[in-house]
Amino acid sequence: MACSPRSMKVLVVGTGSIGKRHIGNLLELGAEVQAFSYRPDAQTLDPRVTRVPDLAAALASDVDAVVVANRTDQHMDVALQAARAGKHLFLEKPLAASMAGVSELLATVQQKGLVVEAGFMLHSHPNLLWIREQLAQGLLGEIWHMRAAVGQWLPDWRPGTDHRQGYGAFKALGGGVTFDLIHELDLVQWLLGPVADVTAMMRTAAALEIETEAVAQIGLQLASGALAQVHLDYLRPGYGREMEIVGRQGVLRWDYVQGVVTLEAAGQAPREVHRVPEGFVRNHLFLTHMRHFLQRLQSPTLPASSPLDEAVAVLQVALAAHRSAQQRQHVRPSDLQG
Template identity: 45%
Template sequence: MDDKPHILVCGAGSIGRRHIANLQRLGAPVIAWRERAELVGDLAREFGIDTVTNFEPALDAARAIVVATATDRHMPLALAAMRRGKPLFLEKPVSHDREDVDSLERLAAGQIVEIGCQLRAHPNLARLRRELGDGAVAGYRLAMGQRLDEWRPGSDYRAGYSAQSARGGGALSDLIHQIDLALWLFGPVRQVAAMLDRRGPLEIAGDDFSNLLLRHDSGVVGHIQLDMLAPAYRGEAEIVTADHIYRWSLRDGVLSRAQGDNVDVIDSTPETFQRNDLFLSHMRHFLARLDDPALPALCSLADGISALDIVLAARRSQAENRFVTLEKP
């Protein structure tokens, strides 16, 4: 094992492997933890790294930890990291329910935590946030989706947690990025109404087509649509203000601003831009925080918990067929 303090990556699915590759690209020593001993050799062959099955000693020796397991396995690993004072990069969503989340928040006070909502690193959206500033937003529409069986070619979508709402999957939880964007762009949410449906042909134990209405503390009302059945990938936003309509396409990497018949492209990604650039940028920021703890989180634990609370309020709204008002701390 490398004598340098390493980053411990927990989880070896598609997102765990992405984080391992990006950490190596950024020059960080990496080891991985896998719960199943028979799978340990896979990562060693793919990345040339040490892979362990004994979590506690690996965590004790680590400089920081990346938790990229199934969502319903997040809490024990994250809590262990916080109890040892280890900087934590925790994949979204924070968890599949509220159990132990308050304990995690208490333990994390004053510590380095990032939540993996990497769309905040998108240059188009950074420009959009500057454009909106403190201006009066009338309302917005956010959408994201694609057939779940197209997400990870070569794997059985039915076997993963993404196909199971109870484990933190389903469209509502797994595509929580758009909920996080709503919080980042428009501030805290006061009320939630949701219709969580199964509309597609895939074998998903949960919602595959979800619609949310959010009323923010500012009075702004927005619509979020998330799905696991769209035949083509989509990620888009439309924001209406008194002066302009802003439209953004994740697929095209284009942010436009319309007024009357005039439509101007105000930001676009270069041809070399790739989706992984978002993950790489967010991980680079996390590593920078290890050297400079005064740097703010790109997506804090408090932000991640706020998004989780909206998910849970949406499930309650669906169950009780009503608007749910979020409790304020």
């Protein structure tokens, strides 16, 4: 029998910036929160959180769900342990840094009937939900191409930390813009459908003193025939995120920073067609997504906001981009299996 969100017991694995955000939101939503930390600064956690020193013991306890918020290269190991223990899962993006273990996770989740959400919180963004609905209703007619871009100077991401020591700086830890900024790859598929073919170019930047790629230009051909171009970087002096979708009947443009969508219909001047609600802040995305996860634990028939199979497909696209850049050739994401 499902329990109510206010009596839900949730274990958060990882207490970095995203782990702490999830902890705060879970507490606000009335969940009972435990946390397993890999870092010595865990004493800064909210006093309402129960720290657990042994991950295996915590997974064997009566927690209802596990939030996997540790390093990318550790995601799959914890997810598999939790799934084998029959725990529902909220998995931070990206799902993993390789396809190893993905098939087992999919099979275990299905066998045990687990509720899973992947951490693509932009699926809760008011502008994007509006765009998705309008595209489904044929606002632009046939979609021809899409462009999505996001970037920010990496040292500015987390003030007070050394970006050269973070996971983003190291290939073995799942760093680099392709994994770190994977949301844009996800949005292409979420809005326009499956990706059939990938080509990519990537480069490092000596100014950052990291080994991972600092810029990625990724070309996608969708199963529908539409094309997409995704730009990701650690170098932009100020934060920027934008998207453009071009169809037979017009052009939709989204500015994340402004929270505005504009439409340039055929033969007409651009006009604002959607804006985020007054008072909207970034954490609303995470809070809305976590609330939905808890609601699904109570009512498992509710559809996922960010399903596991879609997260797997996005991981395949990211891995295909890396392979394409390395081999200088087209790569089909479907060829990459776990």
